[in-house]
Amino acid sequence: MNETHPFDPNLEIPQHVAIIMDGNGRWAKERGLKRTDGHHEGLKAIRRVAVAASQIGVKILTVYAFSTENWKRPRSEVSYLMKLPNLMEAELLPELIENNVQVKIMGDKGSVPKYTIQSIDNAIDKTKENTGLILNIAFNYGSRAEIVEAVKEIAGEVKFGHLDPDSIDEDTISHHLMTQQLAPYNDPDFLIRSSGEVRLSNYLLWQLAYSEMYFIDTKWPDFDKKTFLSCIGEYQSRQRRYGGLK
Numbered sequence: 270m271n272e273t274h275p276f277d278p279n280l281e282i283p284q285h286v287a288i289i290m291d292g293n294g295r296w297a298k299e300r301g302l303k304r305t306d307g308h309h310e311g312l313k314a315i316r317r318v319a320v321a322a323s324q325i326g327v328k329i330l331t332v333y334a335f336s337t338e339n340w341k342r343p344r345s346e347v348s349y350l351m352k353l354p355n356l357m358e359a360e361l362l363p364e365l366i367e368n369n370v371q372v373k374i375m376g377d378k379g380s381v382p383k384y385t386i387q388s389i390d391n392a393i394d395k396t397k398e399n400t401g402l403i404l405n406i407a408f409n410y411g412s413r414a415e416i417v418e419a420v421k422e423i424a425g426e427v428k429f430g431h432l433d434p435d436s437i438d439e440d441t442i443s444h445h446l447m448t449q450q451l452a453p454y455n456d457p458d459f460l461i462r463s464s465g466e467v468r469l470s471n472y473l474l475w476q477l478a479y480s481e482m483y484f485i486d487t488k489w490p491d492f493d494k495k496t497f498l499s500c501i502g503e504y505q506s507r508q509r510r511y512g513g514l515k
Contacts, residue, residue, distance in 0.1 A: 271479040276501035283458035283504050285329040285451065287480070288323060289472055290314070292464025292488030300320035302336065305349040312353060316361045321494040323368045323389075323402035330404050330453050333472050337377065337411030351381070354388035354408070362392055369401030370400065374446035376410035405451060419445035448476055456480065459504045463489040481507050 290311055297307030315332060322330045335350055342350075364373065372392040389408065422445045426432035432441075448455040457474045462468075466484040469477065483503050487496055 271478060273499045274506040275437050276325075276498040276502040277505055282326045282501065282506040283481075284327065285331065285454040285457045285459075286327050286501075287331040287333075287457035287460045287473055288318070288334045288459050289460070289462040289466075289470060291462055291466050292491040294491055295464065296488040296490045303494050304346055307490055308346075308349060308353060309356070312356055312360065313356075314492040315365055316424050317493050319361075319365060319370055319402065319404050320368050321497045323370055325498070327402060329457075330402060331375075331407060331448075331457060331473070332404070333407045333410070333470070334469060335376075335408045335410070335452045337409060338415055338471065340380075350386045354385050356393065358388050358392050362395060365404065366396060366399065369399045370396060371399040371401065372396045373403055373405045373450060374408055375405060375407045375450065377414065378409070403451065405448075407472070410447070410472075412469075412471045415444075415447055442475065446475060448473070453480070458509075459483070459501075460468075460499050461485065463487055463492060479509070481509060 292306035293311040294304040295307075296310065297304050300306075319330055334353070337416050339350065340347060362372075372389075372395075374389050374393065378386055385408075389406070419442055423432065423437060423441060427437075428436050443449065443455055446455070456478070457473065457480045460469075460473075460477055460482045462482070462484045465484065467484045483500055483505055484497075485500060
């Protein structure tokens with residue numbers, strides 16, 4: 270059981286929170302349900318956490334919805350996961366709009382079905398004027414592939430004389446990553462991974478270099494406002510040093 274720290278609205282709130290939403294399948298198995306039932310419940314947890322994050326002043330919530338490695342799962346499960354954006358549009362969007370949440374996506378759209386992309390684009394379009402929390406959905410996303418594409422883009426700029434190799438620095442690389450759309454909050458302050466697993470699973474490898482991390486036993490479908498706020502309380506108990514001393 271994770272030790273909990275109380276949330277204090279008067280203390281610092283992380284501006285960008287990233288979440289690895291783990292445990293949907295195990296949650297369903299424990300209840301004699303199908304794995305897809307767990308994913309559906311996980312969708313409801315996104316709504317609860319997004320609303321809670323919006324209410325306390327988090328600016329960006331980046332959630333790992335589908336990784337480039339998830340294609341290895343059973344075809345029936347992958348097929349269901351491709352339909353989740355449609356369910357999101359139907360079940361989450363009204364409440365997200367009510368809470369002034371803006372939806373964004375990052376990932377490789379190339380191999381994603383058109384009906385999935387259409388549902389995601391609809392959610393983006395319907396929330397584009399919202400000015401509150403950004404719900405950034407990592408869908409068909411893999412950090413190593415993201416970094417490879419960034420390197421290719423930078424190499425192309427050098428090749429055609431648009432960039433001096435000696436001028437390449439960390440900002441250059443950050444500018445070519447998918448999280449550039451979240452500037453100035455490209456890098457998460459805080460990573461939460463549910464369900465007790467302790468690994469990054471090819472998620473935001475560059476961006477998480479100095480993030481605080483919290484691995485909690487609670488499975489994602491059980492996440493609610495209280496659980497999320499206890500995670501934020503954990504963040505507030507930390508001292509971020511960035512390699513220095515305080």
